[in-house]
Amino acid sequence: MKQTEGTVQGIYQATGRGFGFLIPEEGEDYFIPPRCDGGAWNGDRVAVLPDRTEAARGERRTGRVVEVLERANRVVTGVLQKHNRELWLQPDQERLPGPIQVLGKSRLARAGDKAAVAMTSFGSAKHPPLGALRRVFGPAASREAAVEAILYNYEIDPAFPDAVRAAAQAAPEQVGPGEREGRLDLRDKLIFTIDGASAKDLDDAVSLEQDEQGRWVLGVHIADVSHYVPAASPLDLEAWERGTSVYFADRVVPMLPPELSNGICSLNPRVDRLTLSCLMTLTAEGELVGHTIAKSVIRTVERMTYDDCNALLAGEEAALTQRYGAILPTLRDMAALAAVLEKRRRLRGSLDLDSSESAIRCDETGAPVEVQVRRPGVSEKLIESFMLSANECVAAHLKALDKPCVYRVHEKPSLDKTEKLKSMLAPLGYTLGAADQFSLQKLLAQAQGKPEAAAVSSLVLRSLMKARYDTEDLGHFGLAARDYCHFTSPIRRYPDLMVHRILTALLDGTLRGASEKKLAAAAARAAVQSSQREIAAQNAEREIEKRYLAEFMQAHLGETFPAAVSGVTRFGLFVMLGSGVEGLVGVEALPGSGWHYDEQRMSLTSFDGSRVFSFGMPLEVVCTGAAPESGQIDFRLAGEAAPALPAQRTERREPSRPGRRDRNPRAMHVPKSRKGRKKR
Template structure:
């Protein structure tokens, strides 16, 4: 069949190729591959490259679509799905569908057309859930990366391991220098043949300068970090202290010896505690900063705090949810000043069970600002000089400790999992550079405050559920049967048993952790159990809190730094003021957003911490360290150094003493010839081989010496 548009094509090109209409006529009969079209259209070798370009142009112009096998078919909008791109650092990706369900898969070739976070429309190709991109609906607006001016054209290497594209820069701004970290405003998406294009919108700073890594993470994770003028104006109009009219209809508890207990570096204090014994057990007051009195629903401050969702904590910097005038001033329970608060007053029996509770608005005064270290010293040493310094509140401290020991009984009875793992703490010098990375462990003062907050959070959920209010639970669903089965197999292999079948209770896991205490592999067992758990989320549906073994649980105790807590406070006030409202669909949307902002904050904090650790290790290449195998995969071993709490990878190709097979059940690599085993939790000596700051990767090699 001859091309009806041959004459038109011959006028345009010296060596004409088949017209688009002619190509479509063949493909409409039946989907065809490129090679099939070569044969059907009898193309000469010199025509093939131009023909391939035409096929790509027809895909671009939505006349054709092409799957990963290279088969072309007519473009169609029927049966298309929309979703968000989730990129994997290895190059491939997924599509999280807007309608929910299983993620679809994108090949590395398809990923060349999009960025992580893009909104796209795709076509499902097969039952394996492979998809092809049909249209980019919304692309990222800005990206962060390192500027390179050493070639013919300026370009930026994106500072996100999930994005493999370089950005061609079409426009610089004054002050641009090679190797700076910059923000790029995107102008066009990438194609199969060309890089994305963008222009420099701002300069963050010079690579390796103090604070640049945090600013980069803020941009990279799209964390709102600057308050609008309107929000700042609203906060500036608030009083700087409690004024008389705000005390009306509030209970005065300023005489109670309430205290705050926080970290040494804390600046915002949103909870204060007081305890005393009763005939039937204990009375506990948890007084929380009344943020809802000042941040009104529908205000600009409210809108911006909702958008942020939570404060974001970096190793030596905080991006607050609320302006400093509120978070560190008016709503911070600073010592010796009156503050408005929402109080949860609880009565607890000698076995740590919650007997009764009530909520009320109050005026309070913190009688002492204490740190965890100070309180722990006072608990351990009855003759500590600190007891004299804080003699006005020592009775309260002792009562709180007595209550804590009671609450621990209840905790054990419920079967709460004990995940007290050793965490790392980064110490900085006065220039903002890492001085050391040390172990950071919790003491009884941390646990005391935690137990008080858990009781108040539980009471808040019970109170609002009882009154059918509109709020968000803090939900932690049961782990999946698949993960439970894998964990059971691992524990069986090391001589432990997880009881409870495919639906074990929290107490079954707690029993395993108790049996693990004192073992050499205790921390690893905790890691495996932790990885079995699902992620906690915010939802208006009460699914209980599996990890804490609570049937009802919400976040009430930190409204300065968490928006869900602010929602809970407003709901409590509606009940107290008899203006309750029925649950609405609005909370579903809120829960989704606030769960996302929490993950976003965690990812950003972890990102910066990993970068700082890599920077710290840069001058230690070639040095030997002892470590423990913290993860096992088919491609190698993750090792956490015992001395500095930094994790890196030993590639399987560097385990040269044998050929190793990955055993996912036992979390180990086993040598086929010699039987050598590298198992999760084993000690290993390694040498630092390389450090890649851009990828935030540290590579080790085994030290067989």
């Protein structure tokens, strides 16, 4: 054990070019010069000894790694290579050192295959890193092998253990008479689901009526998954390990087996289902004046789709109007109430961020054939608004009673992130005072309808903190919510399941004494685990999506597209097409002989000063390459000659952006669904 007194701890971020950075929990980063990494790999938790306590003004703080505290890369995926009759693994992650010598032999392993090794030694100056062969996924050039390797790398298993499948198969297929006893019977109410057309795990339903005083009674009815997933059961332990369902292209790796998620826990139409209902009494102005949370039984009258609801509300489909005549008046009232609720959120400071997203459509073989940008319609916003209301109501309910809860927290931006946002807005002609909700709202409103609107929204999103789970109610900055939790998706998120378990104990009268302490401890563990698994799922989804998009772009080589600069690095410009496809215009494909990189202003300027490329700038680009095995897509500027030699991507990195940790805006603002699932 090395001496760690006077050191700073944090995560080591390698660059793949000899030097790296320490990302501490608080404060500025430290630059780690070449040969000062102490054998640390990208992502390792390390102790760094600063060169001096304070850096001079304008100078970067530096240090050297004196101890690796925790290794991050226990399993490494990559491509097998043969050298002197031995197999070596070249890691997929360019920030990892390699190659890794492979221990053990397999008749199935061949050079050129994608594979995974479990690290047995991280090497030294005299010895290479060593890894034991664990899995062979198939030819590295195939999308299927790339996807399997990514899932394996993030410990996401598409298959469930036998004990878990057996427990799921033992679940009932219908609600028994005894299970309805003691529950609020809402089966005679007009309750229906609204989801994507392909969704099978329908975990939320809605209702709306008026009480005798003319106030709205909004019902959000959520599948009572905890009734079928007892604490500490094989199903519960597996759900805890997974933390969340994982979605990409046309596939899902569910948190719970389909026998539950698509069966007894899914609020399918015209059958009895057990639920937890949050019944909120609202004034015409959307003010919450009362609420009831109850164990209930419902029977949804219809399984509505977003497209049908949007068409109904727009009056576009006479046939739909006739078919859903009994529902249409309620649907219109819901749309009006949702607009009132959304206005109230904006007035309190909720950020109206761009919630459009790319959707990949695949053919019957699983190959991507179309990429579209989906923007939420009225029905998507309606459901999102109602789910947000229920999440806030449940969080406030548990807090008022001083009971355990897994809150969804989103803290305000740090001073450092605020200053970086200001510097990056300047080239776009925008100024920002304080980074409070109303200042950011004003900024977004100023950019709305202008060519740079998407760039401004993107910069704001990337400068925000990462939402996470916590047992302390710290509020939700992006939603301007004082109290917030996740209650509405227990089929696909473990924190929601945990909140349901706490509510059930509260409603049953058992949430006291030792039972309450036990659930509080379980909530604390779930908050940490779920935050970690959410990040893993988001990273896996993003990496897999890149592979699908690269395969899709192989059919569009040589075509010209309008694009905008989405990131700037020393080695080129990341550009994004209108469809959401992102790729790189390398510096070797830019005109001129050299470029100056300004990290703070996110720009590349030619040495002669005649050309400047900056974040958000519109461009016309030509697709020159796409590699499904790596997810890399290459472009050049339209009207510019192609580079004489093929571009080398050995130092390709993510674009320089404000903050290095995951900034998935979808997780921050709990937006509406993609491909039939909700991400609130």
